[in-house]
Amino acid sequence: MTAADPRFPEIRIACPDWMPDFVGVDRPYSSDDARMRLAIGLARENVDRGTGGPFGAAVFEVDSGRLVGAGVNMVVPARNAVLHAEIVAFMMAQQRVGAYSLAAGQLPAHELFTSCEPCAMCLGATLWSGVGRVVWAATREDANRIAFDEGPVFPSSYEYLRQRGIEFRGGLLRDEGRAVLERYQRAGGDIYNG
């Protein structure tokens, strides 16, 4: 038997076609606000294009502001519950730097910006990703309000990651992040984990 055995299909994860043009030419993202606007912009575009859930995320080098990975939620179109925006952004970033940890060897420090507070799965992935900082816009409560479940995340979860050197900043441009969630709800988008 070979890798073509249908019981063990190859999984292919590709960003939506619109993403490269949407992000445009590489440039440094010089502030927290600029980095968050990209994450929120990805979320909004994902809703407007109908290519997934109302979530976007991006990984940056902290000091240079270079974009290293980006992702949008692709759960429904890819039929894959793992493909939250943060997971996609981590996978892209790790593939691009060629290491399973963004804190590996000679790499500069990295951070994650996400349009909404990470769910339990993505918070766990954050710990393994090697990013040293996580910034989000909309909060868990905002996601709950449109019936998205965020899973078992507690104050002690954040404390666990903090003790391992990860910093958090929540609620940056919260209104803009929340507006994307409401836009999705108005559009009648699937709540795939409600």
Added chain:
Amino acid sequence: MTAADPRFPEIRIACPDWMPDFVGVDRPYSSDDARMRLAIGLARENVDRGTGGPFGAAVFEVDSGRLVGAGVNMVVPARNAVLHAEIVAFMMAQQRVGAYSLAAGQLPAHELFTSCEPCAMCLGATLWSGVGRVVWAATREDANRIAFDEGPVFPSSYEYLRQRGIEFRGGLLRDEGRAVLERYQRAGGDIYNG
């Protein structure tokens, strides 16, 4: 720009070449022990073949015992921190049934067997996966003993999932699961999230 933009690489996830032959011809796995022996066997083979960390997982239909998805840890060879055995097994299973939830529509009930207690990321993924039951062999303490971190998982995390209808059975064939961890340690395997 196209999907070939190097900033947004396609991610391809393929099981190790040995997996189809190792699993062999499809047959029902008629008991918890039989299902767990497959998960532990995958973990052991992954260590012996040098294709990743000491963890294996498989998704089954509860009633028929049909194998629906299988995975091994591929973090180091794939340079991808997300690719724990459980995540790979969920992705494979969801691709195979063609739905992002294994609890979708007309599907029969599914369950996850894993050679070691799930980490925080994988426990979160469990909630989104649609499986109704999780069974593991080696425990969090066994993983910790060889310096693998399991992340922020608390009694309240399990309670959260139980309230959403997910059942747990820990420590089934624990000695066999733990033996694979110790085998990996003796072989000098990378502790990639210690």
